Amino acid sequence: MATIGSTVIDFLGNVMLGPEPGAQGGEVLTLAEARERFDRSRALYDWMLVAEHTVVGYIIAGMQRSPIRIRGSGYAERDEAEWLWNVRPNPNQSHSEFVARLVDRMYFAPQRCALVVPHRGCLWLADGWTEEKTPGRPTRYVNVSVEGSTEVVRRTLTADEVFVFRVPETSRWRSLMAAMGGAYAEMARSAADAFGDKNAERWLLEMDVSLSGTQTQQDKINAYLKDAVGPFVKGSDAALPLYKGMQLKRAEADYSGGESTLDVVQIRQEAFQIVANCMRIPVSFLEGNVNNFETVFESFLAFCIDPVAKAVEDEIAAKSLTQGAWSAGASARVDTSHVRHVDLFAVADKVEKLVGSSIDTPNEIRTFTGQERVDAPGMDEYQMTKNHETATGGDLHANPASADAADGER
Numbered sequence: 001m002a003t004i005g006s007t008v009i010d011f012l013g014n015v016m017l018g019p020e021p022g023a024q025g026g027e028v029l030t031l032a033e034a035r036e037r038f039d040r041s042r043a044l045y046d047w048m049l050v051a052e053h054t055v056v057g058y059i060i061a062g063m064q065r066s067p068i069r070i071r072g073s074g075y076a077e078r079d080e081a082e083w084l085w086n087v088r089p090n091p092n093q094s095h096s097e098f099v100a101r102l103v104d105r106m107y108f109a110p111q112r113c114a115l116v117v118p119h120r121g122c123l124w125l126a127d128g129w130t131e132e133k134t135p136g137r138p139t140r141y142v143n144v145s146v147e148g149s150t151e152v153v154r155r156t157l158t159a160d161e162v163f164v165f166r167v168p169e170t171s172r173w174r175s176l177m178a179a180m181g182g183a184y185a186e187m188a189r190s191a192a193d194a195f196g197d198k199n200a201e202r203w204l205l206e207m208d209v210s211l212s213g214t215q216t217q218q219d220k221i222n223a224y225l226k227d228a229v230g231p232f233v234k235g236s237d238a239a240l241p242l243y244k245g246m247q248l249k250r251a252e253a254d255y256s257g258g259e260s261t262l263d264v265v266q267i268r269q270e271a272f273q274i275v276a277n278c279m280r281i282p283v284s285f286l287e288g289n290v291n292n293f294e295t296v297f298e299s300f301l302a303f304c305i306d307p308v309a310k311a312v313e314d315e316i317a318a319k320s321l322t323q324g325a326w327s328a329g330a331s332a333r334v335d336t337s338h339v340r341h342v343d344l345f346a347v348a349d350k351v352e353k354l355v356g357s358s359i360d361t362p363n364e365i366r367t368f369t370g371q372e373r374v375d376a377p378g379m380d381e382y383q384m385t386k387n388h389e390t391a392t393g394g395d396l397h398a399n400p401a402s403a404d405a406a407d408g409e410r
Helices: 031-064 078-086 095-108 172-199 215-234 260-278 283-287 293-320 323-327 348-356 362-368 400-409
Strands: 007-009 015-017 028-030 068-071 114-119 122-132 140-146 163-165 203-207 246-250 331-334
Touching: 031 095, 031 260, 031 283, 031 293, 068 078, 068 293, 078 122, 095 114, 095 122, 095 293, 114 140, 163 293, 260 283, 283 293, 293 331, 348 362
Parallel strands: 007 028
Antiparallel strands: 007 015, 068 331, 114 122, 114 163, 122 140, 203 246
Protein backbone atom coordinates (compact mmCIF):
# COMPACT_ATOMS: atom_id res chain seq x y z
CA MET A 1 0.00 0.00 0.00
CA ALA A 2 1.38 3.40 -0.94
CA THR A 3 2.09 5.97 1.71
CA ILE A 4 2.70 9.68 1.60
CA GLY A 5 6.22 8.96 2.70
CA SER A 6 7.04 7.15 -0.55
CA THR A 7 7.77 9.70 -3.27
CA VAL A 8 5.86 12.92 -3.87
CA ILE A 9 6.35 14.73 -7.19
CA ASP A 10 5.01 18.22 -7.90
CA PHE A 11 3.36 19.31 -11.12
CA LEU A 12 6.72 20.16 -12.67
CA GLY A 13 8.06 16.68 -12.04
CA ASN A 14 10.34 17.66 -9.16
CA VAL A 15 10.67 15.22 -6.27
CA MET A 16 9.19 16.90 -3.19
CA LEU A 17 9.48 13.99 -0.76
CA GLY A 18 11.46 10.85 -1.33
CA PRO A 19 11.47 7.46 0.41
CA GLU A 20 13.32 7.06 3.66
CA PRO A 21 16.87 5.78 3.40
CA GLY A 22 16.90 2.01 3.03
CA ALA A 23 13.21 1.84 2.07
CA GLN A 24 12.35 -0.70 -0.58
CA GLY A 25 9.94 0.05 -3.42
CA GLY A 26 6.96 2.30 -2.79
CA GLU A 27 4.41 3.86 -5.09
CA VAL A 28 5.17 7.22 -6.67
CA LEU A 29 2.56 9.82 -5.71
CA THR A 30 2.05 13.23 -7.21
CA LEU A 31 1.71 16.18 -4.84
CA ALA A 32 -2.04 16.35 -5.54
CA GLU A 33 -2.51 12.64 -4.84
CA ALA A 34 -0.54 12.85 -1.60
CA ARG A 35 -2.55 15.85 -0.42
CA GLU A 36 -5.83 14.12 -1.27
CA ARG A 37 -4.92 11.01 0.72
CA PHE A 38 -3.66 13.08 3.62
CA ASP A 39 -6.83 15.21 3.69
CA ARG A 40 -9.06 12.15 3.68
CA SER A 41 -7.19 10.48 6.51
CA ARG A 42 -7.44 13.66 8.62
CA ALA A 43 -11.11 14.36 7.92
CA LEU A 44 -12.48 12.56 10.96
CA TYR A 45 -9.66 13.75 13.22
CA ASP A 46 -10.39 17.35 12.22
CA TRP A 47 -14.03 16.90 13.23
CA MET A 48 -12.77 15.63 16.57
CA LEU A 49 -10.66 18.77 17.03
CA VAL A 50 -13.66 20.96 16.19
CA ALA A 51 -15.71 19.12 18.80
CA GLU A 52 -13.01 19.29 21.48
CA HIS A 53 -12.39 23.01 20.94
CA THR A 54 -16.14 23.58 21.19
CA VAL A 55 -16.29 21.69 24.49
CA VAL A 56 -13.30 23.55 25.92
CA GLY A 57 -14.91 26.82 24.85
CA TYR A 58 -17.94 25.96 27.00
CA ILE A 59 -15.67 25.04 29.92
CA ILE A 60 -13.74 28.30 29.60
CA ALA A 61 -16.96 30.30 29.60
CA GLY A 62 -18.13 28.47 32.73
CA MET A 63 -14.85 28.90 34.59
CA GLN A 64 -14.71 32.62 33.74
CA ARG A 65 -17.98 33.08 35.61
CA SER A 66 -16.84 31.06 38.63
CA PRO A 67 -15.01 33.19 41.24
CA ILE A 68 -12.48 31.61 43.56
CA ARG A 69 -13.44 32.04 47.19
CA ILE A 70 -10.80 31.96 49.93
CA ARG A 71 -12.48 31.29 53.27
CA GLY A 72 -11.62 30.42 56.86
CA SER A 73 -9.26 31.49 59.58
CA GLY A 74 -5.52 31.16 59.28
CA TYR A 75 -5.36 32.57 55.76
CA ALA A 76 -3.60 35.86 56.36
CA GLU A 77 -3.41 36.94 52.71
CA ARG A 78 -7.02 36.15 51.77
CA ASP A 79 -7.85 39.55 50.26
CA GLU A 80 -4.68 39.63 48.18
CA ALA A 81 -5.21 36.05 46.97
CA GLU A 82 -8.80 36.71 45.93
CA TRP A 83 -7.71 39.87 44.13
CA LEU A 84 -5.10 37.95 42.13
CA TRP A 85 -7.31 34.99 41.24
CA ASN A 86 -10.47 36.94 40.51
CA VAL A 87 -9.52 40.42 39.31
CA ARG A 88 -5.94 41.07 38.21
CA PRO A 89 -3.50 38.14 38.28
CA ASN A 90 -0.70 40.19 36.69
CA PRO A 91 -0.25 43.59 35.02
CA ASN A 92 -0.69 42.17 31.51
CA GLN A 93 -3.80 39.98 31.88
CA SER A 94 -7.33 40.37 33.12
CA HIS A 95 -9.08 37.60 35.00
CA SER A 96 -11.04 36.45 31.93
CA GLU A 97 -7.97 36.27 29.71
CA PHE A 98 -5.96 34.51 32.41
CA VAL A 99 -8.65 31.86 32.98
CA ALA A 100 -9.16 31.32 29.25
CA ARG A 101 -5.49 30.64 28.66
CA LEU A 102 -5.20 28.53 31.81
CA VAL A 103 -8.03 26.18 30.81
CA ASP A 104 -6.88 26.10 27.20
CA ARG A 105 -3.42 24.91 28.26
CA MET A 106 -4.90 22.29 30.55
CA TYR A 107 -6.35 20.68 27.43
CA PHE A 108 -4.13 21.64 24.50
CA ALA A 109 -0.62 22.34 25.80
CA PRO A 110 1.95 19.65 24.96
CA GLN A 111 2.30 18.87 28.69
CA ARG A 112 -1.51 18.68 29.08
CA CYS A 113 -1.34 21.01 32.08
CA ALA A 114 -1.12 24.67 33.03
CA LEU A 115 1.75 25.95 35.18
CA VAL A 116 1.05 29.11 37.21
CA VAL A 117 4.04 30.77 38.87
CA PRO A 118 3.59 33.18 41.83
CA HIS A 119 6.30 35.77 41.32
CA ARG A 120 6.71 39.23 42.85
CA GLY A 121 3.10 39.52 43.97
CA CYS A 122 1.63 38.33 40.67
CA LEU A 123 0.41 35.12 39.08
CA TRP A 124 2.15 34.33 35.80
CA LEU A 125 1.05 31.63 33.39
CA ALA A 126 4.12 29.80 32.09
CA ASP A 127 4.26 28.99 28.38
CA GLY A 128 7.16 26.56 28.55
CA TRP A 129 9.29 24.61 31.01
CA THR A 130 11.25 21.41 31.56
CA GLU A 131 10.20 18.91 34.21
CA GLU A 132 12.83 17.04 36.18
CA LYS A 133 11.21 14.18 38.07
CA THR A 134 12.94 12.23 40.82
CA PRO A 135 11.02 9.40 42.52
CA GLY A 136 10.11 10.33 46.08
CA ARG A 137 11.13 13.99 45.70
CA PRO A 138 9.27 17.13 44.55
CA THR A 139 9.32 17.69 40.80
CA ARG A 140 11.67 20.44 39.66
CA TYR A 141 10.74 22.95 36.95
CA VAL A 142 13.69 24.25 34.96
CA ASN A 143 13.84 26.98 32.29
CA VAL A 144 10.38 28.29 33.07
CA SER A 145 9.32 30.64 30.29
CA VAL A 146 6.87 33.48 30.95
CA GLU A 147 5.60 35.55 28.04
CA GLY A 148 8.23 33.99 25.82
CA SER A 149 11.22 34.69 28.08
CA THR A 150 13.09 32.68 30.71
CA GLU A 151 14.45 35.92 32.22
CA VAL A 152 11.31 36.57 34.30
CA VAL A 153 11.85 33.53 36.53
CA ARG A 154 15.51 32.62 36.36
CA ARG A 155 15.79 30.06 39.14
CA THR A 156 14.64 26.45 39.25
CA LEU A 157 11.26 25.98 40.93
CA THR A 158 9.93 23.00 42.86
CA ALA A 159 6.43 21.55 42.83
CA ASP A 160 5.45 23.26 46.09
CA GLU A 161 6.33 26.69 44.65
CA VAL A 162 4.04 26.58 41.64
CA PHE A 163 0.45 25.70 40.80
CA VAL A 164 0.12 22.79 38.38
CA PHE A 165 -3.39 22.40 37.03
CA ARG A 166 -4.28 19.15 35.27
CA VAL A 167 -7.54 17.61 34.12
CA PRO A 168 -7.48 13.84 34.57
CA GLU A 169 -8.18 11.76 31.47
CA THR A 170 -7.87 14.77 29.18
CA SER A 171 -6.70 12.69 26.24
CA ARG A 172 -9.12 9.78 26.68
CA TRP A 173 -10.91 10.55 23.45
CA ARG A 174 -7.58 10.79 21.63
CA SER A 175 -6.63 7.33 22.86
CA LEU A 176 -10.03 6.03 21.83
CA MET A 177 -9.66 7.48 18.36
CA ALA A 178 -6.16 6.05 18.08
CA ALA A 179 -7.62 2.61 18.69
CA MET A 180 -10.65 3.13 16.47
CA GLY A 181 -8.98 5.41 13.97
CA GLY A 182 -8.47 2.80 11.25
CA ALA A 183 -12.12 1.77 11.06
CA TYR A 184 -13.51 5.29 11.30
CA ALA A 185 -11.02 6.76 8.85
CA GLU A 186 -11.87 4.05 6.36
CA MET A 187 -15.57 4.75 6.85
CA ALA A 188 -14.99 8.46 6.31
CA ARG A 189 -13.00 7.79 3.16
CA SER A 190 -15.71 5.48 1.83
CA ALA A 191 -18.40 8.07 2.49
CA ALA A 192 -16.33 10.82 0.88
CA ASP A 193 -15.68 8.60 -2.15
CA ALA A 194 -19.38 7.79 -2.43
CA PHE A 195 -20.25 11.47 -2.20
CA GLY A 196 -17.73 12.39 -4.87
CA ASP A 197 -18.79 9.53 -7.10
CA LYS A 198 -22.43 10.52 -6.85
CA ASN A 199 -21.93 14.23 -7.51
CA ALA A 200 -19.07 14.17 -10.01
CA GLU A 201 -19.77 15.25 -13.59
CA ARG A 202 -18.93 12.69 -16.27
CA TRP A 203 -18.82 13.13 -20.00
CA LEU A 204 -18.86 10.75 -22.96
CA LEU A 205 -16.92 11.57 -26.12
CA GLU A 206 -18.03 9.57 -29.12
CA MET A 207 -15.50 9.40 -31.97
CA ASP A 208 -15.94 7.75 -35.33
CA VAL A 209 -12.52 6.08 -35.20
CA SER A 210 -11.36 2.55 -34.58
CA LEU A 211 -9.28 1.46 -31.60
CA SER A 212 -6.42 0.59 -33.90
CA GLY A 213 -4.16 3.18 -35.44
CA THR A 214 -0.63 4.35 -35.53
CA GLN A 215 1.14 5.66 -32.47
CA THR A 216 1.06 9.14 -33.97
CA GLN A 217 -2.75 8.97 -34.29
CA GLN A 218 -3.12 7.78 -30.70
CA ASP A 219 -0.86 10.57 -29.48
CA LYS A 220 -3.01 13.14 -31.29
CA ILE A 221 -6.18 11.77 -29.68
CA ASN A 222 -4.59 11.86 -26.22
CA ALA A 223 -3.38 15.41 -26.78
CA TYR A 224 -6.90 16.45 -27.90
CA LEU A 225 -8.44 14.96 -24.77
CA LYS A 226 -5.92 16.67 -22.53
CA ASP A 227 -5.71 20.08 -24.17
CA ALA A 228 -9.27 20.58 -25.45
CA VAL A 229 -11.78 18.27 -23.78
CA GLY A 230 -10.27 18.51 -20.27
CA PRO A 231 -10.34 22.34 -19.99
CA PHE A 232 -13.82 22.41 -21.54
CA VAL A 233 -15.50 20.12 -18.97
CA LYS A 234 -13.68 21.80 -16.04
CA GLY A 235 -14.00 25.44 -17.08
CA SER A 236 -17.03 27.72 -16.83
CA ASP A 237 -16.25 29.66 -20.02
CA ALA A 238 -14.73 27.37 -22.62
CA ALA A 239 -15.17 26.33 -26.23
CA LEU A 240 -14.60 22.84 -27.60
CA PRO A 241 -13.91 22.16 -31.26
CA LEU A 242 -15.72 19.03 -32.45
CA TYR A 243 -14.55 17.41 -35.62
CA LYS A 244 -16.49 15.25 -38.01
CA GLY A 245 -17.65 12.05 -36.33
CA MET A 246 -17.33 13.46 -32.77
CA GLN A 247 -20.11 13.98 -30.23
CA LEU A 248 -19.77 15.08 -26.56
CA LYS A 249 -22.60 14.44 -24.11
CA ARG A 250 -23.04 14.31 -20.36
CA ALA A 251 -23.28 10.86 -18.76
CA GLU A 252 -26.37 10.16 -16.66
CA ALA A 253 -25.80 10.18 -12.90
CA ASP A 254 -26.18 6.93 -11.00
CA TYR A 255 -28.13 7.41 -7.78
CA SER A 256 -28.11 3.77 -6.76
CA GLY A 257 -25.47 4.39 -4.11
CA GLY A 258 -27.92 5.88 -1.57
CA GLU A 259 -27.82 9.16 0.27
CA SER A 260 -24.05 9.58 0.54
CA THR A 261 -24.38 13.16 1.80
CA LEU A 262 -26.33 11.78 4.76
CA ASP A 263 -23.51 9.31 5.40
CA VAL A 264 -21.02 12.19 5.72
CA VAL A 265 -23.31 14.02 8.17
CA GLN A 266 -23.71 10.87 10.24
CA ILE A 267 -19.94 10.49 10.49
CA ARG A 268 -19.70 14.04 11.82
CA GLN A 269 -22.42 13.28 14.34
CA GLU A 270 -20.58 10.12 15.37
CA ALA A 271 -17.40 12.15 15.89
CA PHE A 272 -19.26 14.66 18.07
CA GLN A 273 -20.88 11.84 20.03
CA ILE A 274 -17.53 10.22 20.84
CA VAL A 275 -15.95 13.48 22.02
CA ALA A 276 -19.02 14.38 24.08
CA ASN A 277 -19.00 11.00 25.81
CA CYS A 278 -15.28 11.08 26.55
CA MET A 279 -15.31 14.68 27.82
CA ARG A 280 -18.53 14.13 29.76
CA ILE A 281 -20.57 16.86 28.11
CA PRO A 282 -24.12 16.43 26.76
CA VAL A 283 -23.86 15.98 22.99
CA SER A 284 -26.77 18.39 22.50
CA PHE A 285 -24.39 21.19 23.57
CA LEU A 286 -22.25 20.46 20.52
CA GLU A 287 -25.22 20.14 18.19
CA GLY A 288 -26.96 23.31 19.40
CA ASN A 289 -30.04 21.44 20.60
CA VAL A 290 -31.79 23.31 23.42
CA ASN A 291 -34.52 20.77 24.10
CA ASN A 292 -34.76 19.80 27.79
CA PHE A 293 -32.18 22.49 28.51
CA GLU A 294 -32.49 22.47 32.30
CA THR A 295 -31.58 18.79 32.59
CA VAL A 296 -28.82 19.10 29.99
CA PHE A 297 -27.34 22.12 31.75
CA GLU A 298 -27.31 20.39 35.12
CA SER A 299 -25.46 17.47 33.54
CA PHE A 300 -22.98 19.89 31.97
CA LEU A 301 -22.28 21.50 35.36
CA ALA A 302 -21.98 18.22 37.24
CA PHE A 303 -19.82 16.22 34.86
CA CYS A 304 -17.95 18.80 32.77
CA ILE A 305 -17.47 22.02 34.78
CA ASP A 306 -17.26 20.62 38.31
CA PRO A 307 -14.29 18.25 37.63
CA VAL A 308 -12.26 21.15 36.23
CA ALA A 309 -13.29 23.40 39.12
CA LYS A 310 -12.38 20.67 41.62
CA ALA A 311 -8.93 20.25 40.06
CA VAL A 312 -8.33 24.01 40.30
CA GLU A 313 -9.55 24.46 43.86
CA ASP A 314 -7.68 21.39 45.13
CA GLU A 315 -4.40 22.66 43.71
CA ILE A 316 -4.90 26.16 45.11
CA ALA A 317 -5.77 24.79 48.54
CA ALA A 318 -2.85 22.36 48.57
CA LYS A 319 -0.29 25.04 47.63
CA SER A 320 -1.78 27.98 49.57
CA LEU A 321 -2.99 26.55 52.88
CA THR A 322 -1.00 25.12 55.74
CA GLN A 323 -2.26 22.05 57.56
CA GLY A 324 -3.09 24.21 60.56
CA ALA A 325 -5.12 26.65 58.47
CA TRP A 326 -6.97 23.79 56.78
CA SER A 327 -7.71 22.19 60.16
CA ALA A 328 -9.10 25.54 61.34
CA GLY A 329 -11.55 25.58 58.43
CA ALA A 330 -9.71 27.55 55.76
CA SER A 331 -10.52 26.55 52.19
CA ALA A 332 -10.28 27.57 48.54
CA ARG A 333 -13.39 26.98 46.47
CA VAL A 334 -14.36 27.62 42.87
CA ASP A 335 -17.92 28.92 43.08
CA THR A 336 -19.70 27.42 40.05
CA SER A 337 -23.10 28.69 41.18
CA HIS A 338 -22.52 31.75 38.98
CA VAL A 339 -22.25 29.78 35.75
CA ARG A 340 -25.99 29.91 35.23
CA HIS A 341 -27.49 33.21 34.09
CA VAL A 342 -29.72 34.55 36.87
CA ASP A 343 -33.03 36.27 36.11
CA LEU A 344 -34.12 38.14 39.26
CA PHE A 345 -37.82 37.82 38.50
CA ALA A 346 -37.50 34.10 37.78
CA VAL A 347 -35.70 33.30 41.05
CA ALA A 348 -37.57 35.71 43.36
CA ASP A 349 -39.58 32.98 45.10
CA LYS A 350 -36.54 30.74 45.54
CA VAL A 351 -34.48 33.64 46.92
CA GLU A 352 -37.15 34.34 49.53
CA LYS A 353 -37.06 30.72 50.67
CA LEU A 354 -33.25 30.68 50.89
CA VAL A 355 -33.19 33.80 53.06
CA GLY A 356 -36.29 32.89 55.06
CA SER A 357 -34.94 29.47 55.98
CA SER A 358 -31.53 30.88 57.06
CA ILE A 359 -29.65 29.11 54.27
CA ASP A 360 -28.10 32.39 53.04
CA THR A 361 -27.88 35.95 54.28
CA PRO A 362 -29.36 38.74 52.14
CA ASN A 363 -25.88 39.86 51.09
CA GLU A 364 -24.89 36.32 50.10
CA ILE A 365 -27.98 36.17 47.89
CA ARG A 366 -27.18 39.55 46.36
CA THR A 367 -23.73 38.26 45.45
CA PHE A 368 -25.31 35.28 43.72
CA THR A 369 -27.76 37.45 41.76
CA GLY A 370 -24.99 39.79 40.63
CA GLN A 371 -25.99 42.72 42.82
CA GLU A 372 -23.74 44.73 45.10
CA ARG A 373 -23.55 43.94 48.79
CA VAL A 374 -25.34 46.40 51.06
CA ASP A 375 -23.67 47.71 54.23
CA ALA A 376 -26.76 47.85 56.40
CA PRO A 377 -27.89 46.22 59.67
CA GLY A 378 -29.19 42.71 59.20
CA MET A 379 -27.87 42.23 55.64
CA ASP A 380 -25.15 39.86 56.86
CA GLU A 381 -27.31 38.08 59.41
CA TYR A 382 -29.13 34.79 58.92
CA GLN A 383 -32.87 35.22 59.08
CA MET A 384 -35.86 32.94 59.48
CA THR A 385 -39.54 33.56 58.89
CA LYS A 386 -42.07 33.19 61.70
CA ASN A 387 -43.76 30.19 60.12
CA HIS A 388 -40.74 27.93 60.72
CA GLU A 389 -41.19 25.77 63.83
CA THR A 390 -39.40 22.89 65.46
CA ALA A 391 -40.63 19.33 65.10
CA THR A 392 -42.38 19.66 68.51
CA GLY A 393 -44.31 22.70 67.36
CA GLY A 394 -42.26 25.37 69.08
CA ASP A 395 -41.47 28.70 67.46
CA LEU A 396 -37.80 28.87 66.45
CA HIS A 397 -37.79 32.60 67.21
CA ALA A 398 -39.37 32.29 70.64
CA ASN A 399 -37.40 33.72 73.54
CA PRO A 400 -36.79 30.91 76.10
CA ALA A 401 -36.99 33.32 79.04
CA SER A 402 -40.30 34.73 77.84
CA ALA A 403 -41.62 31.22 77.29
CA ASP A 404 -40.68 30.19 80.85
CA ALA A 405 -42.38 33.31 82.25
CA ALA A 406 -45.52 32.56 80.31
CA ASP A 407 -45.55 29.03 81.68
CA GLY A 408 -45.20 30.35 85.24
CA GLU A 409 -48.16 32.65 84.84
CA ARG A 410 -50.25 29.73 83.60
